[in-house]
Every structure is written in C-alpha cells, then in structure tokens.
Amino acid sequence: MSAAWRAQRAGYAIGVLVLVVGLWELVKFAVPEGGVSIGDQRILPRTSDAALPHAWSVITVLGEKDGSGTVGGTLLRTAGFTFELALLALLLGTVVGVALAVVMQRFAFVERGLLPYIIVSQTVPLIALAPLVAGWGGKIVIAGEPWRPWMSIAVIAAYLAFFPVAVGMLRGLQAPSKASVELLHSYSASWWKTLVHLRFPAAVPHFLPALRLAAAASVIGAVVAEISTGTAGGIGRQIIVFAQQATGDASRLYAAVFAAALLGVAITAVVGLAEFVLRRYSRPIGARSSSGGTR
Numbered sequence: 001m002s003a004a005w006r007a008q009r010a011g012y013a014i015g016v017l018v019l020v021v022g023l024w025e026l027v028k029f030a031v032p033e034g035g036v037s038i039g040d041q042r043i044l045p046r047t048s049d050a051a052l053p054h055a056w057s058v059i060t061v062l063g064e065k066d067g068s069g070t071v072g073g074t075l076l077r078t079a080g081f082t083f084e085l086a087l088l089a090l091l092l093g094t095v096v097g098v099a100l101a102v103v104m105q106r107f108a109f110v111e112r113g114l115l116p117y118i119i120v121s122q123t124v125p126l127i128a129l130a131p132l133v134a135g136w137g138g139k140i141v142i143a144g145e146p147w148r149p150w151m152s153i154a155v156i157a158a159y160l161a162f163f164p165v166a167v168g169m170l171r172g173l174q175a176p177s178k179a180s181v182e183l184l185h186s187y188s189a190s191w192w193k194t195l196v197h198l199r200f201p202a203a204v205p206h207f208l209p210a211l212r213l214a215a216a217a218s219v220i221g222a223v224v225a226e227i228s229t230g231t232a233g234g235i236g237r238q239i240i241v242f243a244q245q246a247t248g249d250a251s252r253l254y255a256a257v258f259a260a261a262l263l264g265v266a267i268t269a270v271v272g273l274a275e276f277v278l279r280r281y282s283r284p285i286g287a288r289s290s291s292g293g294t295r
Contacts, residue, residue: 021055028052053251058258061251071252074238075259082222082234083263088154090218090267093161094211100162101169105199106191111170122163126221130156130228149231156228157221161214168210172203204278211274215267223260235260 028047036044045051062072100118104111133156137147176198184194226236235256242252 024052024055028054049249049251050246051250053249053254057249057251058254061249061255064252066252071255075235075256078233078235078238079259079263082219082226082236082260083266085150085153085234086157086215086218086222086263086267087270089157089222090161090211090215090270092154092158093163093214093218094165096158097162097165097210097214098169098207100166101173101203102195104166104170105173115170118163118166122160126156126160126224127228129159130225133159133225134229149229150233152229153222153225153231153234156225157218160217160221164210164213164217165207168206168213169203172206173199175199175202175206208271208275208278211271212268215271216264219260219263219267223263235263 027045031044031047033046033048035042035046049057062070062075064071066074100114104114130152134149134152137152137155140147173195180198180202181194184198189197222234223236223239225231226234227240231237239253239256239260242256246253
C-alpha cells in the first residue's frame, strides 16, 4: 500500500469525523431541548446537555477531576485493561477458530455436523451467557490458582471472536482449485504439506477480513461481559459508573462510550500489523473458479 493511499485513507477518516461532529452540533442547534414529538411518539431525540452534550464538552471533560486523577486518566486506565482482555480474547478466538477450520476442512463429516452448531452458537444472547460463564468459572481451579473474573471476560469475548475466524478460514482453506491440490498430490505431498504450502497461503485473503471482524467482536464481547458480570477495572464498568453520575451533564458518559469505540480502532491497528506481515499472500493463490473442489 503506497504512502499516498494511506494518506488518502487517513483523510477520509478525518473527513468522516468532522462530518459526524458537524451533524452532532447541527442537531444540537436545530432540535428543541425536549425533542420533537407527534402525539405520544418522539420522532427526534432530546438535545439537552443531560441527553446530548456539545462535542467540545465531551473533549474538555477529560481534564476534569475524577478521584485522585482526571476523567481522561480514568478512561485511559480502564480502556487499557479492556484492551488487554480484548487482545487476549482475539488470540484465543483466532486459535480456536483456525483449529476448527482445519479440522472441518480435513474431515467433511465434521464440517457437516459441526458448522451448523457453530452458526447457531452466535444466536445465544451474550448478556445471558455472561453470568453462566462467570458462575462456571468460579468452580474452576487451574494449577492451584482460582478462576479470576477477568478470565471469564476473556472467554466470553473469545466466544464472539472465534466465529468469523472459523468461517472465514474454512472458506479460505477450501479455496485452492482441484488442479492445484492434485498437482501437489502428484508430487506425493502429504496432507500436512498441502495444508502448509497451499491451503494456508490461499486462506490468507479470507482470513484477514475475518480477523478484522473478530477484532471488533472481541472488543464488543469484552465491554458487554464487563457490564454483564459487574467486573470492575474495565471501560465497560466505567460506562455504568458514569451513566449513574450523568444527572445534569452526560459528557462523561459520552467520553466513556467514545473511549470504548476507540478500542476498536486500536485493536484494528494490531490486526493491521498482521496484514503487513502477511501482505505477500494478500491475493488469492490458486483460487478455484468453479464450485467444485476437493479435500
């Protein structure tokens, strides 16, 4: 990717941010504080400071006092805690997703039997699953160490992260054409060598977009798990704390929400490093042109 293209993408991102802030302030200016209602149905939101603070208020609130530090310091600390858990969840989810994809590619009956359940697993509401995982974890002891609350958060977030990796990686592993696979077989290449030298490289263009989705899912899972389990120390719990304080001014709450959103940007940057390392495989290798393929 050229420097000009990277600069263009950065310009687009800044432009979108400016546009969002402009629309925000336009709504704040044009819509009455009580909102707009037709009968009993509100069609435009309230724009009072308790519901929609000014954009600059969200920025300036970062310097306000919060305990022994500032709001910005609190958000940085809690966001760092959640970022570490999301990164761990992304790693766990990626390992599990890739392992499942390899097994499903190797054995067709495993794919037919397991893939529907993998898909159905994502329909379980995370807010209902989180207390169950926390409860089960409380009964587990690993190498003499009791289960920690942060472990439950990592497992719950990994539960969301593994799905796009498993599906994307499976599609990538099945991407090589029948001719490419048969060519390696003609050289007496084993299944493992075919996997390493053909299927894995061919799967990279499918794996990287799936990894981006998994990164976003890991952040969402970590924040929701923190809120659902009541675990302190992360940005999810801090959102609840600031929401309880948002009586006349919601600036702190909005700042916490935006800090959580920036976590997605940060973890996507980590995924960008993986894309840089695997850039030589960014284009499909031996992709098949028809639906027919071989295992």
